[in-house]
Amino acid sequence: MKDGDYVAVGGCLFSRTPLALVRELLRQRRRGLTLARNLTCTEGEFLMVAGAVERIVTAWMSIGLPWGVSKVMRHYVESGRVALEEWSHLALGLRFRAGAMGVPFLPALTMLGSDLMTVGGMKTLQDPYTGETLAAVPALFPDVAVLHVHRADMFGNCQIDGYPHMDADIARAATTVLVTTEEIVTDDATRRHPDRTVIPGFLVDALVHVPFGAFPHECYGLYEADFDHFGEYTAAIDAAGPTAVADYLERYAYGPPTFADYLDLFGGERLARQTRRARELTASA
Amino acid sequence: MKDGDYVAVGGCLFSRTPLALVRELLRQRRRGLTLARNLTCTEGEFLMVAGAVERIVTAWMSIGLPWGVSKVMRHYVESGRVALEEWSHLALGLRFRAGAMGVPFLPALTMLGSDLMTVGGMKTLQDPYTGETLAAVPALFPDVAVLHVHRADMFGNCQIDGYPHMDADIARAATTVLVTTEEIVTDDATRRHPDRTVIPGFLVDALVHVPFGAFPHECYGLYEADFDHFGEYTAAIDAAGPTAVADYLERYAYGPPTFADYLDLFGGERLARQTRRARELTASA
Amino acid sequence: MSTLCNAAELLAVMASRQLRDDTTVFAGVGVPLLAAALAKQRHAPRLTLVIEGGIIGPEIAPGRLPISTNEMRAGRRAQMLPGITDAFLFAQRGFVDVGFMGGAQIDQYGNINTTAIGDYWKPKVRLPGTGGANDIASLCREVIIVTAHEKRRFVPRVEFVTSPAWLRGDGSRRAAGLLFGGVSRVVTTLGLLGFDPETKRMLIEAVHAGETVETIRANTGFELGLAPTLETTAPPAADELEMLRALDPERRFLG
């Protein structure tokens, strides 16, 4: 990853966010990045406060409904220090999918007539068969994709449980693909469930084994998002403004030398509790 | 299903072909159908000989490599009695996908420059961003889709094991969706593995429980295609020409009143052998 | 009767009554999802929820309401998890009957702004953005807005059209390429609003018990016509409130 790269982040909002990779990106003190993510959460605030991003391309940015509109986002966007380029959720999904399919655009019926059309420079075209107007959603080919998955083998074949978000399309669209995984499995394990593989190994440039690599965000079936932590985080921002995030980064990103040290800040009890909650929610069927 | 309908058939070649539904369609003596299938096998020959189809839209038609070019297909197509409209395999897949996505076309880089462009009336367009020429693959919205799946619940939610072929796109593209399933499962069973559902119940108009519903074609993990049967079938055609297929239809389609009677013609030993072979091939990982 | 419940409860009950059985509904989190869960439990058992996080047919557990569309509470006991893009594509293909969502700022043609107050690139107030709201408004067969009725929310013309309804009311929705859909109804804390079939301007279809045309007009920033027949909604029934409260015992969305 280099300064100025166009970086797509997998997962969605506080689900399966590759936070271990975001932490690494912060520690490398990258600058001038463009961040593309369908719904942007704390990781977007981190990168804003760290001065790493110039532009965020997204459909929505805040932590989550109960915590209201992101004060950090408002501070950086209203002051013009970071540009927020808004696309509809489907349009952003189709931008990744067009990239994944290797075509320069995909036709769609969304965003038409809205003022969002003017923000990112979306064009329209006429269907060559009927003459109807369609949105021409432009492909997005990120320089780098950072993703977190449930399991992967030594060849880089990745499997994801539960809702897949946009990771499969992002991996196909990006030039370089960096993946962290909850679990490393054998070649045989992949071959026992080939219909569960969503990213083939030939797309993956680097793979690292990082259990809890999305924490305190969630990983389907493994651990629930730590809403208490979000509450403490936003309370600190309510009290002190964006500098609270700078303090947070000191404590969680720059301070702990390893990801294990980072997880120790949450403590084993917290991880166990969130694991238990995830099992309750997904084992209930 | 009505005479004149545009019918899309799920599966691919001799894999997961909805033969119980094709048999029903033959027994209803439908006429004037257009058949769309990516790779067309015995079911296409049946419909030709029965006089049910006017046109077959496909990328390839024969039984399989070892049995050479389909003599039935040659007979009907070279004499002009059935039109064979050829698209590339990906283009046909994208025609279903465009239908599934609810757009009138999808851009692609395939078929360009070839003489296939002229067969089905494919148009090109200019990418509105770069001006490059692209194929505009037209959506296909079949009147009826006939599909065979591994399992479904009472709400019509369908799950498929192994290679998915184009069934999910076909189900979304079609107006009416008819499904046979190897197994009916409970609502709870679907909800235990929601990431395996590929067709949601709200797309499905009719669902019938038909074990071995693709036999003598294959169903991934459950039974292998009966190549011996194909050999006997093609040997009869080699000896007697297309009338051998008419005899075959008498014996397998019109004769046996129920699908169970149809399966009895193959015999339990044959079904058990093909089941064993499938298990060997898919349990070996 | 309506004094027996608060405004959020009234809104959720009135919204839930809009949903019919054997349909599909694309529901946003918060009151819309709560109302859809109530409808499914009470009168629409075969209602299929479609949730933006790429979730179809979940069973929302009482007391474990999701706060986002992309989390295990939203996906609990789902029937299918197609992913975000494909969930929206079901709507684009015409398979989603109702879009059910809130709105920060709404105008007389039903257009919604959840993007920014002031110039887009130099906003006075930056809101979180569309999320999937634009897509729901563009692609569902029918859209129902669920919102508190406040004058500052009901403006003559939104500064930025995030989610298109009837645009300028002059056929501009269809002309833009949106082949179907549009907002059919706005459910508020004061009454039910619809749209004139010709002008596509908002009008009053019903008032909630205890409210009047005048209270509605006083809380709306533009002129509101009247539907040919004006109804008064039946107040929330005891069983509706009981079921609703059981769904949100922590009063996460019911206040």
Added chain:
Amino acid sequence: MSTLCNAAELLAVMASRQLRDDTTVFAGVGVPLLAAALAKQRHAPRLTLVIEGGIIGPEIAPGRLPISTNEMRAGRRAQMLPGITDAFLFAQRGFVDVGFMGGAQIDQYGNINTTAIGDYWKPKVRLPGTGGANDIASLCREVIIVTAHEKRRFVPRVEFVTSPAWLRGDGSRRAAGLLFGGVSRVVTTLGLLGFDPETKRMLIEAVHAGETVETIRANTGFELGLAPTLETTAPPAADELEMLRALDPERRFLG
């Protein structure tokens, strides 16, 4: 040495040598798939097979060669089963290094006809059709054709271009919108053919041991130039033949 093996075996061995390790190859069933399986076993252990039926990374079992691209023998121990459309889309995105396929009729620019002899709508002989051949020829980064060398197959101009290579050799491939790829080599039972970098006409790059430029020209229906340096291929080695024969003990494709 070449008398020790038959033509199909020679073809499969020569074809297998074209494949390099750490690449992806889109292989058609028959000799191409057999050759790819041999390459993977012998010198390219990290070769990833992509099969038209929507299969990535299978391990073809000796003695259980698939006869179609859509069956359990082709999918055995696969690493991924993305489906047909998505398998081709990997190629369209540029992820497939080599397309590896046969051809009924090929012309001096590498274009292939597997559709029809005679008028398309009133064919003298209807062939089975393209299947995925057109897509492989359009979308892989490089295409290698594997075919028996017979005069009736090597025609000056195919009657119908099913699978485009260099079209008319005048830049028409790129002009048609095909951004990359094209046939780089034709492996036959007599030798290896390439294309002139300028004219895109086929030429002889190598002859198999025992064959000559003359025998190749005599079995070709158009004029064949010569590459600047003409090679003679090493005959199939004992271990190549042994591995190959073990893959197809029933001699389904080895004749």
